[in-house]
Amino acid sequence: MKKVAIMPCNxxxxxxxxxxxxxxxxxxxxxxDATILISSPDLATDNPETxxxxxxxxxxxxxGCKPRCGSNxxxxxxxxxxxxxxxxxxxxxxxxPLSGETRVKLGLNGAWxxxxxxxxxVQAIDDLLxxxxxxxxxxxxxxxxxxxxEILSRL
Amino acid sequence: MPEKVCILPSSELTxxxxxxxxxxxxxxxxxxxxxKIVLGCMPALFSNVQEDVDFITQYPVITLEGHSMHHAAKLxxxxxxxxxxxxxxxxxxxxxxxxxxxxxxxxxxxxxxxAVKFLAEYTAKVVERLLCSRPGLEHSNL
Numbered sequence: 001m002k003k004v005a006i007m008p009c010n011x012x013x014x015x016x017x018x019x020x021x022x023x024x025x026x027x028x029x030x031x032x033d034a035t036i037l038i039s040s041p042d043l044a045t046d047n048p049e050t051x052x053x054x055x056x057x058x059x060x061x062x063x064g065c066k067p068r069c070g071s072n073x074x075x076x077x078x079x080x081x082x083x084x085x086x087x088x089x090x091x092x093x094x095x096x097p098l099s100g101e102t103r104v105k106l107g108l109n110g111a112w113x114x115x116x117x118x119x120x121x122v123q124a125i126d127d128l129l130x131x132x133x134x135x136x137x138x139x140x141x142x143x144x145x146x147x148x149x150e151i152l153s154r155l
Numbered sequence: 156m157p158e159k160v161c162i163l164p165s166s167e168l169t170x171x172x173x174x175x176x177x178x179x180x181x182x183x184x185x186x187x188x189x190x191k192i193v194l195g196c197m198p199a200l201f202s203n204v205q206e207d208v209d210f211i212t213q214y215p216v217i218t219l220e221g222h223s224m225h226h227a228a229k230l231x232x233x234x235x236x237x238x239x240x241x242x243x244x245x246x247x248x249x250x251x252x253x254x255x256x257x258x259x260x261x262x263x264x265x266x267x268x269x270a271v272k273f274l275a276e277y278t279a280k281v282v283e284r285l286l287c288s289r290p291g292l293e294h295s296n297l
Contacts (some may be wrong), residue, residue, distance in 0.1 A: 008168065009198050010166055010168050010198060011166070011196040011197070011198050011199060012164055012166050012177055012180065012181075012194055012195075012196050012197075013194055013196045013199070017196070021168065024168065025260075025261045037168055037169055038168070039167045039168035039169050039170075039173070040168070040197070040198045040201075041165050041166055041167055041168075041173075041197040041198070041222075041226045041227070041230075042167060042168075042169075042222065042224075042226060044197060044198065044201040044226070044230065045224065045226040045229045045230055047222075047224060047226070067199060067202050067204050068202075069196075069198035069199050069201065069202040069204070070198060072198075072201070072202040073198060073201055073202070076201070103181065104178070104181045104185070
């Protein structure tokens, strides 16, 4: 069975971290057999199983804030992600206001952004598993690395 | 005496204890010890975000471990920093006879919420001890 790995930044300090985490759970719930979740703290500290999975499957990273810690972690481990989704870009593109949202529990707008990120990722997963270039490339300025043969070979 | 304490939850994505640790850290930070806590972020610490590096170098550190491999402590030790308290959430809840079978990494049930409350109160007591400790003694007997 083909799979795609999903890694949200999974931080704790900001509301966008909670949103990226929520997105990852939603993506996995929508495509349970086609996705595997990667925990960034596990990867950062070299959990062997997590490291193996992150290298074995094409990886989508969801970054929550400017330091882009999720992308930093995978790069530090020598892994090239297939797609980087940057939550603030999605937020700006969809014009979703996040004032009043808290990191403890998401309200309506936080859930809206999580849903928007989920839609983008699920579309990309479906495209990837059909061996198509993800169509989101045309619409949003995400970093995408479908030209890399090594990554394609993981599908 | 330290002005603040750093809580670093391991925040695993795929274990219920990661979720419990994360939620408990919010309770301590926002409700039980407001103004006395800085919340460390593991991915940010790994990425050398200065604010998070400062947290673990300037304040006593409590790690809330949601995985048996103690990822948070492992990362702090990479920075050669001493950990004042390393709390293994699974073991702590076992000792307290709290089972969280009704909960998952995505959603907490009533027992999961009870676990969050217990861990938050336990952590707040550790914070209190650290805040009252004399300089240099904050790492002893915890």
